[in-house]
Amino acid sequence: MATFEFVLCVNDAExxxxxxxxxxxxCRCDKESLVGQKLDRLLNPVRLEQFRLAMSEAQTGSTRxxxxxxxxxxxxxxxxxxxxIQHEGQDLYLFFGDQxxxxxxxxxxxxxxxxxxxxxxxxxxxxxxxxxSIRKFFQHLPxxxxxxxxxxxxxxVYSAYQGTTYGEPIDxxxxxxxxxxxxxxxxxEIRVGYINDHHEFLAEEQKMLNEIGxxxxxxxxxxxLSENEKLIRxxxxxxxxxxxxxxxxxxxxxxxGLPRYLAPGxxxxxxxQISSTYQSQEYGPRIQSDKSITTRLVVRGQERGQIRVAYRxxxxxxxxEEQKMLKEIGxxxxxxxxxxxLSExxxxREEERTRLSGRVEELEEEIQDRSRELEKQQKNLExxxxxxxxxxxxxxEAQNRMMSIFKAVPDRIAFxxxxxxxxxxxxxxxxxxxxxxxxFFNQEAPCRDCRLAKVIRTxxxxxxxxxxxxxxxxxxxxxxxxxxxxxxxxxxxFRNITKEKNYExxxxxxxxxxxxxxxxxxxxxxxxxxxxxxxxxIKIIQQAMEDMLPIVDDYYRSHPDLKIARLKYxxxxxxxxxxxxxxxxxxxxIKDIIEGLKSFARKDEGExxxxxxxxxxxxxxxxxxxxxxxxxxxxxxxxxxxLPVFTGNxxxxxxxxxxxxxxxxxxxxKERRGKIIVATRRENSHIIITVRDNGKGMSERTxxxxxxxxxxxxxxxxxxxxxxxxxxxxxxxxxxxxSVNSKVDVGTTFTVTIPTKLKxxxxxxxxxxxxxxxxxxxxxxxxxxxxxxxxxxxxxxxDRADS
Numbered sequence: 001m002a003t004f005e006f007v008l009c010v011n012d013a014e015x016x017x018x019x020x021x022x023x024x025x026x027c028r029c030d031k032e033s034l035v036g037q038k039l040d041r042l043l044n045p046v047r048l049e050q051f052r053l054a055m056s057e058a059q060t061g062s063t064r065x066x067x068x069x070x071x072x073x074x075x076x077x078x079x080x081x082x083x084x085i086q087h088e089g090q091d092l093y094l095f096f097g098d099q100x101x102x103x104x105x106x107x108x109x110x111x112x113x114x115x116x117x118x119x120x121x122x123x124x125x126x127x128x129x130x131x132x133s134i135r136k137f138f139q140h141l142p143x144x145x146x147x148x149x150x151x152x153x154x155x156x157v158y159s160a161y162q163g164t165t166y167g168e169p170i171d172x173x174x175x176x177x178x179x180x181x182x183x184x185x186x187x188x189e190i191r192v193g194y195i196n197d198h199h200e201f202l203a204e205e206q207k208m209l210n211e212i213g214x215x216x217x218x219x220x221x222x223x224x225l226s227e228n229e230k231l232i233r234x235x236x237x238x239x240x241x242x243x244x245x246x247x248x249x250x251x252x253x254x255x256x257g258l259p260r261y262l263a264p265g266x267x268x269x270x271x272x273q274i275s276s277t278y279q280s281q282e283y284g285p286r287i288q289s290d291k292s293i294t295t296r297l298v299v300r301g302q303e304r305g306q307i308r309v310a311y312r313x314x315x316x317x318x319x320x321e322e323q324k325m326l327k328e329i330g331x332x333x334x335x336x337x338x339x340x341x342l343s344e345x346x347x348x349r350e351e352e353r354t355r356l357s358g359r360v361e362e363l364e365e366e367i368q369d370r371s372r373e374l375e376k377q378q379k380n381l382e383x384x385x386x387x388x389x390x391x392x393x394x395x396x397e398a399q400n401r402m403m404s405i406f407k408a409v410p411d412r413i414a415f416x417x418x419x420x421x422x423x424x425x426x427x428x429x430x431x432x433x434x435x436x437x438x439x440f441f442n443q444e445a446p447c448r449d450c451r452l453a454k455v456i457r458t459x460x461x462x463x464x465x466x467x468x469x470x471x472x473x474x475x476x477x478x479x480x481x482x483x484x485x486x487x488x489x490x491x492x493x494f495r496n497i498t499k500e501k502n503y504e505x506x507x508x509x510x511x512x513x514x515x516x517x518x519x520x521x522x523x524x525x526x527x528x529x530x531x532x533x534x535x536x537x538i539k540i541i542q543q544a545m546e547d548m549l550p551i552v553d554d555y556y557r558s559h560p561d562l563k564i565a566r567l568k569y570x571x572x573x574x575x576x577x578x579x580x581x582x583x584x585x586x587x588x589x590i591k592d593i594i595e596g597l598k599s600f601a602r603k604d605e606g607e608x609x610x611x612x613x614x615x616x617x618x619x620x621x622x623x624x625x626x627x628x629x630x631x632x633x634x635x636x637x638x639x640x641x642x643l644p645v646f647t648g649n650x651x652x653x654x655x656x657x658x659x660x661x662x663x664x665x666x667x668x669x670k671e672r673r674g675k676i677i678v679a680t681r682r683e684n685s686h687i688i689i690t691v692r693d694n695g696k697g698m699s700e701r702t703x704x705x706x707x708x709x710x711x712x713x714x715x716x717x718x719x720x721x722x723x724x725x726x727x728x729x730x731x732x733x734x735x736x737x738x739s740v741n742s743k744v745d746v747g748t749t750f751t752v753t754i755p756t757k758l759k760x761x762x763x764x765x766x767x768x769x770x771x772x773x774x775x776x777x778x779x780x781x782x783x784x785x786x787x788x789x790x791x792x793x794x795x796x797x798x799d800r801a802d803s
Contacts, residue, residue: 008080297333676692
């Protein structure tokens with residue numbers, strides 16, 4: 001015990017067993033008078049409770065500091081630490097102090113506490129002013145508030161402001177708290193507690209926290225006003241930059257004037273430097289400072305430039321809000337630049353729309369006739385409604401008569417209330433009482449262009465066109481007013497105009513096909529002329545090379561280092577004839593393609609007067625569609641050689657084959673490459689043509705409709721639904737038949753059967769066996785085709801596909 005300046009030992013009965021001389025002198029009491037005394041006779045109730053708490057914590061191994069003041073001199077304080085010891089088998093509680101400074105008067109101690117509280121108030125007040133944001137202030141508040149408490153090392157601080165919490169929650173019954181009231185509205189609170197529940201709060205600590213709350217309320221009000229002013233300034237900057245984007249005459253004009261509109265939104269506008277780069281063109285001064293903020297200018301997914309902002313004084317820091325504002329300006333500018341590029345595209349489309357508008361005018365007269373018919377029906381309906389009102393006394397009879405007339409109208413008529421509930425319709429199967437968008441269009445939300453909303457807003461009729469899957473409707477909505485002059489419900493008339501729309505598409509398609517025919521004829525003529533020169537000259541070159549090469553061979557034997565066209569002669573000699581033959585073969589291919597195009601573009605008079613060789617037509621049709629079909633599938637030909645010639649229309653038969661092959665290619669799934677087999681065979685007096693693919697196949701429902709005009713499963717990709725109906729009509733014109741067999745995920749086979757009379761050259765009944773067309777053999781040395789443009793493989797009759 002001699003190592004401590006103050007020693008006080010107490011047993012479990014709270015009796016003093018040992019004190020040292022220094023302790024008795026500090027308490028101004030005799031040592032003998034203290035030993036054996038109980039603590040409750042020496043201490044006031046507050047001090048006694050502190051000692052008891054210290055003894056209780058010492059049992060768990062914790063150390064607590066207490067203050068001892070005797071009755072003879074209550075102003076003297078001795079600050080002691082507590083521990084538990086074993087002495088001669090007895091538990092004792094040792095209270096000890098190490099410093100002479102531990103002896104203080106109550107007045108001095110309270111003075112130090114007040115200084116500590118004032119320092120805490122100053123630190124908190126200073127922190128609220130210098131913190132960058134309200135969030136940052138509350139996050140670091142415990143660092144400035146804890147030193148003002150009696151036990152700073154055990155302090156916990158919990159704050160709540162504007163629905164955001166900081167720190168761990170504290171039991172409201174074991175803490176002191178103050179409310180945060182800004183502009184007369186409670187925004188949150190601050191709670192302060194101790195980790196050790198035995199620490200007691202002083203009244204001065206609650207006063208200090210109340211004062212901190214009062215200071216904080218005023219500071220938060222100023223902080224909110226300051227942040228609102230910044231937000232207003234940033235929004236004003238964004239608005240002025242957006243206006244300048246629209247008002248500037250050019251991109252260079254905009255970037256040159258940008259600093260004048262962007263700088264006022266920054267924290268230090270007079271000290272700001274703004275530099276821009278767009279399409280490799282720089283605007284403004286070049287910034288040397290590494291302390292800057294930037295935003296990229298991205299147009300249509302491609303980075304075109306950037307905007308960079310810095311301060312001349314590197315001591316200025318950028319706020320997070322300034323970076324957000326600059327990014328928003330970059331986003332707005334990127335969209336504006338994108339619109340400028342899109343405007344040029346839209347201008348081109350507008351010109352195209354103007355060209356097509358002339359086609360639409362031809363249909364306007366028919367549409368006007370239909371409109372007059374609809375107006376007449378509307379007048380009839382108004383007459384029916386008037387009659388219905390007059391006959392209200394005989395309600396049941398009048399209702400039946402009215403419903404008969406109502407349901408006789410061929411177009412759909414519906415009555416809809418303000419809540420979009422269907423009151424009545426003239427169509428069987430409509431759900432009365434259900435929502436209109438669910439009843440008519442099987443949707444779970446109102447239509448985007450709701451006629452009811454427009455009629456209620458404008459109190460005027462609305463006429464529009466809508467699309468429901470593959471059907472088009474002209475809809476007219478009429479308001480029905482209540483006694484107060486407001487729209488009580490509406491009447492809608494639905495007229496199916498799908499046929500008119502399809503007719504319009506058919507006219508456009510026919511116009512496109514006519515234009516393609518003219519274009520093909522012109523291009524074929526332009527290509528064929530120079531190709532004639534190539535074909536004529538290449539023959540001369542072939543003959544010249546055959547005459548020249550033996551002479552050069554003799555020269556090469558005596559000059560082995562001979563080079564021609566910078567190539568060694570042996571390599572040149574090996575390949576030169578192959579190259580010349582390839583040129584001749586390519587020229588022949590150009591001629592065949594041009595002949596096929598001219599045949600396709602030739603005007604069709606529709607007469608069945610041609611001598612049709614089906615295999616020749618198939619070869620020409622496959623060449624025409626090869627480039628398009630090759631993207632999706634490979635074509636294989638299995639053509640019989642004993643087919644007779646029949647009378648028909650070459651161009652129409654070719655059109656049927658082109659449609660079937662293209663449809664087969666379009667049925668190929670994207671995940672695999674398809675295979676198309678075109679085969680011919682003879683059965684008695686009929687020619688059988690099959691087009692088989694291994695594509696997606698068709699369902700039973702689709703199979704029933706494929707020959708219906710305008711039915712298509714590819715309308716979104718430009719399909720018109722006319723290819724197979726036209727093919728069906730052409731086959732019937734030739735007294736033939738077309739059938740289809742299809743399985744989903746297996747493939748589809750189209751079979752065309754055409755009757756024919758054999759062409760005779762001798763006695764009646766003797767059939768002329770037509771020889772297959774000769775196969776053109778390439779000149780010596782010519783290589784077979786192996787590239788991606790190779791025409792489809794043609795198998796012999798022995799390798800015929802099973803149909």
